[in-house]
Amino acid sequence: MSAIEPIKIVLADDHTLFRNGLKLLLSGNPDMVVVGEASEGGELLSILKKQPVDVVLMDIEMPRINGFEATKAISNQFPGIKVISLSMYGEEEYYYRMIEAGAKGFILKSSEINEVSEAIRRVAKGGTYFSSEILYNVVKNIQTVVSKSEASTLHLSQREKEVLELICRGLSNQEIADQLYISKRTVEKHRASLLSKTNTKNTAQLVMYAVENKLIE
Numbered sequence: 651m652s653a654i655e656p657i658k659i660v661l662a663d664d665h666t667l668f669r670n671g672l673k674l675l676l677s678g679n680p681d682m683v684v685v686g687e688a689s690e691g692g693e694l695l696s697i698l699k700k701q702p703v704d705v706v707l708m709d710i711e712m713p714r715i716n717g718f719e720a721t722k723a724i725s726n727q728f729p730g731i732k733v734i735s736l737s738m739y740g741e742e743e744y745y746y747r748m749i750e751a752g753a754k755g756f757i758l759k760s761s762e763i764n765e766v767s768e769a770i771r772r773v774a775k776g777g778t779y780f781s782s783e784i785l786y787n788v789v790k791n792i793q794t795v796v797s798k799s800e801a802s803t804l805h806l807s808q809r810e811k812e813v814l815e816l817i818c819r820g821l822s823n824q825e826i827a828d829q830l831y832i833s834k835r836t837v838e839k840h841r842a843s844l845l846s847k848t849n850t851k852n853t854a855q856l857v858m859y860a861v862e863n864k865l866i867e
Contacts, residue, residue: 691715725752
């Protein structure tokens with residue numbers, strides 16, 4: 651029986667001390683390995699062309715090619731690689747831009763290493779992850795992207811509500827299927843229906859929509 655491959659991670663941040671500290675903390679996880687570090691987007695993209703990578707921890711504000719541009723490039727050139735945005739407290743106005751660019755999650759730079767590790771595992775499996783503090787700040791500070799009347803007339807089936815709640819908890823399609831005792835294909839259909847009904851482009855946008863419009867607790 652072969653050993654499970656560790657999650658391959660690249661750290662993209664222009665502060666060397668922060669990268670070194672995060673790398674040291676992540677080294678305590680046997681299921682993860684940091685395979686590269688970059689101080690700006692161009693350097694990051696160069697690394698991704700040379701070796702397999704599963705997850706990028708992406709700083710938003712970097713010199714030359716910033717986090718937005720780098721995330722867009724990854725979405726276009728390396729769609730299999732998942733991006734988690736590393737955020738400072740108070741950068742809520744950037745969240746939608748990063749989601750639009752293709753980020754699958756957000757964690758605050760002040761987060762405990764256990765939360766960072768959990769975010770990496772969830773996103774690597776195909777889920778999403780948002781720090782609770784970030785979701786709270788989004789609800790508090792960012793205006794809703796749709797009118798309240800539109801959200802109030804949104805008709806979701808009971809099964810769609812169940813799927814939506816599990817999506818917002820960060821579960822992957824397979825995990826949702828296992829929990830609800832339905833097929834993965836059925837989950838995919840419900841997810842597509844939810845995206846269509848909420849007029850959102852991806853899972854991360856759907857989570858934001860659900861939180862802002864109080865579709866979930």
